[in-house]
Amino acid sequence: MVKKTKINKENLVALFMDVVLEHNEVPKSVYSFAKMNHFEESEFYRFFGSFEALEAAIYELFFENTMKTLEKSKEYKDYDAMNQFLSFYFTFFGNLTANRSYVSKSLHLEMGGLNHMKKLKTLRKKFLNFIDELDLGVIDIKNKRLDDIKDSVVNESYWIQMLVTLKFWLDDDSADFEKTDLFIEKSIAASFELANTKPLKSVVDFGKFLFKEKISMR
Template identity: 30%
Template sequence: MEKDRIKQAYLDFVLNEGHPPQSVFKLTQQLGVAESEFYQHYPNFEAIDREIWADFGRQARETAAAEPVWDGYGSREKLLAFYYTLLEILKNNRSYALMSLRRSLHRIPALSPRVLDDFRQDFEYFVSDLLRDGRVTGEIANRPLVQDGYPRFFWQQALFVLGYFAKDDTVNFERTDAAVEKAVTLSFDLVGRNTIDSAVDFVRFLVRK
């Protein structure tokens, strides 16, 4: 398909040259297609970057869900499996991942990198589903109002994991594995039923009197 060819050519160019092509014209010329063909699929190069990242995420979810044990996992394990699979994929594409992250990261560090926009949307849907399942099984406490913010909270965790991976200098990124393990355990301890729920319950009881 023409779209995949353009995406692949763009990826190859970025990997070889270390920066995006100077213009859409140059890339399409190299490919031997008309420039207008490009715009039928993408408005600009950034859109390709966003799509590549979204592909990483989708691939990670699909591969993780293909494991025979997937159905036996709870929400915590499903999220872990997603992260580990994603890291495997990123390991194979680390050069591109670092390059594209860095390009959009350093401008405004507090915000999420723009290349992750599509990735983020899918991720938040995925997490919302996990959380809903978790609430059914009782793994996650039901906290009306507060829980609407969970997907954003987990997105910060995903950013932390990506940032940790980008900076990890251990062999085979072993520390990232440990970081994922601990971050996810902590987050599920927080969203699971814990002291906070009992405290809120207690306060509500006192106030209602």
């Protein structure tokens, strides 16, 4: 008799990721997924209502693991907002890189599709809460044309920046994803300069970088 697999949220996620990578597709049904991994279908529903919910939880776990890592760092707590934001990006994309085969399979879509993917919905919520805590969206308005910008709009721009970075990382074939590291540094520096209406040296520098890499923003 085959021994039943002990099920919890974490090993359901691990089993699901393995199945997707080994079979190159999402399981046909919860029943077949449970059967191939030797547990009862009802056990799955104790943690997730669907594969869609499980997929969203995977990206939520990437976020939570990132925050746990940062919170263990004494240096992180002393950083200013920009360096905390950079630390988040590098740690988060480090987590993605450790699981690149799955993430690439899961997210390799056109850029226009990423913002509408339900599997990123929970990540988006967590990310925007993180932005609020960093207070990145509070702009010292020095330009009258920006008077009507709302915090929610500013925060949404940071989410779009995350999606653009995801797209760049998915397409990056440089050694150790060095180009993505440069992309992160330059894009965040540029976004902070724009937010504070400082001289736009970093914005111009970032624009030159994008032109050089010939990234498609479609």
